[in-house]
Amino acid sequence: MTPELRQLRYFVAVADETSFTRAAAGLHIAQQSLSQQITVLERGLGTRLFDRDPRGTRLTAVGKLFLPEARAVLARADEALTTLGRALRGEIGSIRLAFLTTTANYLLPPILRAVRERYPDLDVTTAEASIAELVDGLRDGRFDLAFTRPPLVDGLASRTLLTEEVCAVVPADHPLATRTSLELADLAGEPWVLTPRSSWEPWHRSYDADFAAAGYTPRVVQRAATVQGLLGLVAAGVGVTRLTRSSHSLRRTGVAFVPLTGDVARTELVWVPGHDNPAIPVLTDLAVELAATTDLTEAG
Secondary structure: OOOOHHHHHHHHHHHHHOOHHHHHHHHOOOHHHHHHHHHHHHHHHOOOOEEEEOOEEEEOHHHHHHHHHHHHHHHHHHHHHHHHHHHHOOOOEEEEEEEOHHHHOOOHHHHHHHHHHHOOOEEEEEEEOOHHHHHHHHHHOOOOEEEEOOOOOOOOEEEEEEEEEEEEEEEOOOOOOOOOOEOHHHHOOOEEEEOOHHHOHHHHHHHHHHHHHHOOOOEEEEEOOOHHHHHHHHHOOOOEEEEEHHHHHHOOOOEEEEEEEEEEEEEEEEEOOOOOOOHHHHHHHHHHHHHOOOOHHHHO
């Protein structure tokens, strides 16, 4: 018979107290129930564990050998429950985090440092991804969380971490480079460099609406798949573009960032609702906490 953990705890309590009366009191059960459980244990094991006589309760020779083993089993069970509790609180385990370069260049390093300091047993793996790869990865389970920007698609949960200015990005020697702010309409006559429409259609539908509100359709002369590529084209004088202020950290020469009045972008942490990884709320709360102290002036 394999003893139950409860029976092992009762056995150890009696061994420690050398008394059924004291052990029962410490366990907050009736002495009769304790005696019955020890009897069941002894019958199941096929041997006596205690000698009982008017002088007291003493371990038998077999009981003395069994005691350290019972303690070890109970200690391991306690460790397992402790580990389970930590896992349920998201303090241990693993989480797969995807990110867009423009959202993570200022948030990801402090978050990873904080995880290592506060949750050293939580393993965070990161992957840079395009917006389409990021969304697909969340949906098919390759990623647990992602740093990205809206608009996205239905069926994803999100928390906003940061809101920042969107800027017109023009060559450093452009006549508009010295302006303190611009309207999107001020760039109507400029050649534009943008990402391919295939990169993420929801973004481009949003861009279309913004340009329509400004009264024009942009003349797109070239497209680049990455922010670094767009910045390189602007620096080369190919055209202008529109990026978040923090993107300035990716290139600080040859371009000028001029705020677009009233234009803002959100950085969000995104996941699939109902995901059973308990580390998701832990990392989400940590990201929100750190985002509140992020200085985007420094980042950009």
